[in-house]
Amino acid sequence: MLEKNFDPKTAEPRLYAAWEASGAFAPSSDPAAEPFSIVIPPPNVTGSLHIGHALNNTLQDVLTRFERMRGKAALWLPGTDHAGIATQMVVERQLAQAGNRSRRDMGREEFVAKVWEWKAESGGTITNQLRRLGASCDWSRERFTLDEGLSAAVRKVFVTLHKQKLIYRDKRLVNWDPHFQTAISDIEVEQREVEGAYYHFAYPLEDGSGEIVVATTRPETMLGDTAVAVNAKDPRYTHLIGRAVRLPIVNRPIPIIADDYADPEKGSGAVKITPAHDFNDYQVGKRNNLPLINIFDPQARINENAPKEYQGLDRFAARKKVVAEFEALGLLREIEKTRHAVPHGDRSGVVIEPYLTDQWYVDAKTLAQPAIKAVEEGRTVLEPKNWEKTYFEWMRNIEPWCVSRQLWWGHRIPAWYGPDGSIFVEETEEAAKAAAREHYGHDEPLRQDEDVLDTWFSSGLWPFSTLGWPEKTADLARFYPTHTLVTGFDIIFYWVARMMMLGIHFTGEVPFKRVFFNALVRDAKGAKMSKSKGNVMDPLELVDSYGADALRFTLTAMSGQARDIKLSTQRIEGYRNFGTKLWNATRFTQMNGCARAEGFDPAQVKGVLNRWIVGETARAAQTVTAALEGCGFDEATNGLYRFIWNTYCDWYVELAKPLLNGADEAAKAETQATAAWVLDVILKLLHPVMPYITEELWNQTADLGAPRAQGMLITAQWPVLPSSLIDPAADAEIGLVINAVSEGRSVRAELNVPPGAKPALLVVEATPTQRQVFTTNAAVIAQTLRVSEVRFEDAIPEGAIPFVVDGATLALPVAQFIDLAAERARLAKEIAAHASDIAHVNQKLGNPAFVANAKEEVVEENRERLAESEAAKAKLESALSRLQAAG
Template sequence: MDIPKIYNPKDVEPKWAAWWEEEHLFRTEPNPAKTPFTIMMPPPNVTGVLHMGHALQDTVQDTLIRYHRMRGFEAHWQAGTDHAGIATQTVVERELAERKKPGRVELGREKFLEEVWKVVERNKKVIAEQKRSLGDSPDWSRERFTFDEGLSRAVREVFVRLYEEGLIYRGPYIVNWSPALQSAISDEEVDHREIEGSLWYVRYPGVDGGPGVVVATTRPETMLGDTAVMVHPEDERYRDLVGGEVELPLTGRRIPVIADEYVDREFGTGAVKVTPAHDPNDFEIGKRHDLPMPVILDEHARVKPPAPEAYVGLDRFEAREAVLRDLEKLGLIEKVEKHVHAVGYCQRSKVPIEPYLSTQWFLRMKPLAEPALEAVRDGRIRFVPRRWEKVYFQWVENIRDWCISRQLWWGHRIPAWYCDECGGVTVAREDPPACARCGSEKIRQDEDVLDTWFSSWLWPFSTLGWPEKTPELEYYHPTDVLVSGYDIIFFWIARMIIADLRFTGEVPFRTVYITGMIRDKYGRWMSKSLGNGIDPLEMIDQYGADAVRYSLIVLNTEGQDIRLDPSRFEMGRNFANKLWNSFRLLAGPAEEVLAAQLRKAVEIEEKVGPSPDPVAAMLDWKGSAEPHPGRTALRLLERAGERALEDRWIRSRFLLTAREVGRRFEQYRLSDALLAIYRFTWNEFCDWYLEAIKPRIAPGADEVQAGATLRFALEMMEGIVRLLHPFMPFITEELYHRLGEIEGRIVEESRPDSVALAEYPTGRGEKVDRRALEEFGYLQELVGAVRNVRGELLVPPSAEATLAIREDEPRTELIRREWKTVKRLAHL
């Protein structure tokens, strides 16, 4: 067998990724004879390449899927991608601009969407190949897209049901408006930053020439849309002003002075301006007091009528400077103070959002929230780590109506049609031919699309065929675990729980496993502006996918954020090399030694069959149903001698390691599981066991003993390969097949074609040899003590030393019996 001296992932990983695909190893079907284990892959946006966060979460999910597949479950990992409305439309518009092609407006809706689909189909293929290169093992034949036909039908069904139940409504409301994206965005898509700004104290003169009132504001430009000044009803300073009017500077308008308990008497002067169309709190106050709500900024955040003509067309920040300049000229600015306050920024565009009164579609969430709270409270859904339940409860308990409409072209278009004849609104599952109210054919569909999350929140059941009662939905749902970052607990996780309980009556998943987030080595978020991003594909190219997977799992502890530097992937590469070299140590002499032992067995059995070259016939045997020539004698030879202490010790340590790994999987402590395998492989199997057996397999050693030792060591090696496979699938598949080339010649039992289908070691059903653990453990202590003394006395390892044993040493007999091992390991 040709075994390269150096393990090269590039020679191995593409080969097995293609083979898994060709053999359809990960196909899954509803199978009543097996227990399902299902994970819903969080669908990545079809906007381009994957980042290191995807690599982490995919590695965690794939590890869980491969583990349960090997445990005999019908393991289904639902793959797919998200159409990502705002993100995808932005990418396509940018690409068109870079290629100097006509833009969205010039193309028109239909032509622009054709361009979007081209980019989407291209990126879907790229993303799938990236995931394959990482080792992902979903059933790719079941891949879904949030904009495919089945999921689109589910989206419409949900919209219409909720509309018919009165939970979806359309109306004017203050929304978070992104001037850069030209669309409303949800509260969860807004980042709030503490900004050091100014607090301007502006006098609103009295209508009768009196002093009026001074208000404090951080946004003087919005005063152009003020419709009241508000004070606290118990504030004695302004009791005489309530019910009267003041002049609104720069506008020529008069506005009332109203009283409301919302006012904080300690802030500023205790009097505040009310701008109902451009502040969410002012909007609610405006509704309570029946105030006018003039909108004085357009979609680009430029001033528009009914604001004074002098400011129309100015950007909001230009308007601020102009307003302040004019107020200063009129002597109406009393003072200015430095003031730190929170400003909302669009997550995607990084531009300050504008609170904006707009007609949008909304979903009432409060009536849907209580079952979602109860599902976590009563344990039907658990969070791992548990601390993230607090974040979940905080958001769901304070849930607000969800603005579900977006001013985009790419996305699920809102299934509502407006009648030009009677003004009626028709909401329907299928495109209607006419108005449902008057029958007119003069109807037009709403131009807006639904928020991307409105399709994503249906992911756990829409991907399985809902609203139809498909075999897949009945078998795979509810799913078992969702793996996600804490950043989308409210964006996605909570909404999925709400939707699933509402439309299927079931929880979407039983466990939510929250991973940490990836940061750079200094603890900063990775971003293009900082230039500190780490491309997982580059790391795979440099270190190999197994090394990347290993390092990400080891670093992912208890949902803590990961400080990542490319050098951390050397851990995984070093472990892969150690594993490869240990196999080379055993495989090198294996064929020669095993062939010699087979010859000995043939001599004992006396009859080897009709082949002119019986030894070659035995070595070429690939799994015939007939008994292998010489096998009976091989077993007799193995049973003739008792297993050596180191054999019994390593077997027992393997059993205990397998049990620990199983416990760690149950606890979702994958880092601990992998480190247990690492410690067993590196510290015990390689550093102790292989060193101990070297004399038994060296040239000139007894053939029978060498053969039995090698077979046992290779069996242990395969156990390691099986334990490690969910974490490092490529090198373990390679070693499994190479082990099969050796073992297939002498092992009678049939063997699965892939390690992915082999049985996962549990360590159960076999007794641990406690005596062997205790005795070899003592020898380890003894050898360790000798090595420490050597170090203290500066005696080099190559120099032989004499070991003096006290007469009253209780372990003298053990030392004498295992002297060859002690002598070799301690260089005595």
């Protein structure tokens, strides 16, 4: 017999160890099994599980477990990303805290050895946390982006692209982090609102005939100005186009140019152009052939390209000096306070500079074309489909991809420089030396490029490099292209697009057939989670409190396509209770002798209740299967919830009690066998979402008898049930019973009829078939609705509350149990209170200023409150209407 309660704390580690030891996570070796593969979006090796990881990995696990049970060779390939800047920062911080030498004191080789040492000790944290969540990855195939095999793939891709002239070296603007002194990707840039100012500076015309006023939030960059731009359609400045101003402080003439970037409606309509320190200005500079003057060094200090008195100053010190000097020159026209967004490094926290440097670039424009075509032709499907527009828009306007980083931890760029600056790009140093020997006619000393590659470069190869490419491995042949990628929409550009480009270019096939973008997890009020707000929910703490199954079910149930998830502990607690409900229903079947019958055939059951539950089970299996096939995770879990809680636990178990306790042995035996069969199907259908409790119940109910094979549930066969099991006649009969009891319970609840009161249920108007149903099921209706009897009447007596079910008119005579007048007054009062609340919230939501200025979560909270009040009011009005009909 089952214990009274399921204990996740003891069961989860035991069950996970058993799964892993059994080899169940590895794909089937049966060559006839259809392959199904997912590669994990590799978390940072420095990371720990956050709620977004929990959602993303739960959905991947649901799909993997589902397809494994369907007999496919299901591979979920795990691994971690070396996370260049994040990992380097962690180790540097540890060195600083320990009072050790800095990385620059240590030198590259010793520092990188220290990082590998850290990785060996602490790098497995997140993979162990994924195990706690129940992730059924094939850990025997776990990869790391700096594994030798993956590193070889990275070198081959870089060298091949370079020889195809798709990788090149160029001087362009990048996001520069002055703290780490490296270029960083857009995803590592965080826009922060800060207090700032627009400084209005007057630039004198070179001929002394006047001035032109420009406004800037970054006064220090004026030292690198190479033009002033105005709009050709702005009548204030057309006469100045082609003339020049003398740049104050620097005392250099710069032209006044016409460019559409200058907006006549903004500020003075004239803008300073600093092509080396602003991305928009860089484009203006390209269009107008302006020189690029870099005034910063790698630490964002003023360099030798500025006047001597500024050289060596920090950028913010230079800002103060520029403003003071403009004021002294009488050229400061205004300081206008403002709040504006300023880019910061998400790791370093310092202000990011657009910075002109030599970097390595990928010709993304060329690589993007086949990747665009693949989605257009449906070879890769994006779900939800609305993300296609975002994908196409970005890919069709893609810029060159900067892939070099000025770090030490990562894939070092396989490029070597000769003494005359010639570059030799090869997979090995030996090959580079050979190329140099051929070039020079003799050996020359070579220096390898100091930079490493952007981590998105190596993770862009993830779907095929993890399967052994460039070697022609059995895994690559069997599992590539992968089937589904589950990922967050925030990395559609940084990761998904790059995997598409590189995968197609190097394998000739798309890297995945389908991409499912999961939602963002927010707090219960709809606010984005952040440490500063104090609303972050730790998934491991939630697992400790409620069990992994409850968290998994909650995330899956709320993961509707394109919807943000509002996560609350109340929802998780509710789904833990769902697990408890199933546990108790299983105990009930054990206590009532429910057992699998040898040769049981659900198509042959005779009793109407059993025919009904067999049909409902077939419907549930079909619903869940179709939903999971289409990544309709919420549809699958909501279907499971309704079927298990409402259909099986509430109705079937309740309606089966008279049969299980009755004298008809044949009906009892059939009901026991049917209940056991349905329970087995339930455990299979629910397993992908709630693996732990279902596996435990599967193991603990082995004593329910034959014919279930004594294997683990994780590898059990997925139920495929035909529509022929659905019996319309049984549906109609049991449906009428359920609807009559449900509506009768609603009437009792709405009118506060005491639980102990037992009025009769009157059948006033019904078809002959319905009358037969009420006669046959009178005992079970009386028991479940708590009425004294089911009686047929020709009219509704005074004091009876009428209600209609499936066209039949029924009534509950309740006047002897409640004060009808007092109930009418109570209902009227509650309706008025809801009406007042509805009017108040409607007034708020009808105010455009409130909707525009209030926080998104506050507006949403009010909308939900309105919907709840309207629903409650409608229910109360229905109850009052019934009371008034009772006379």
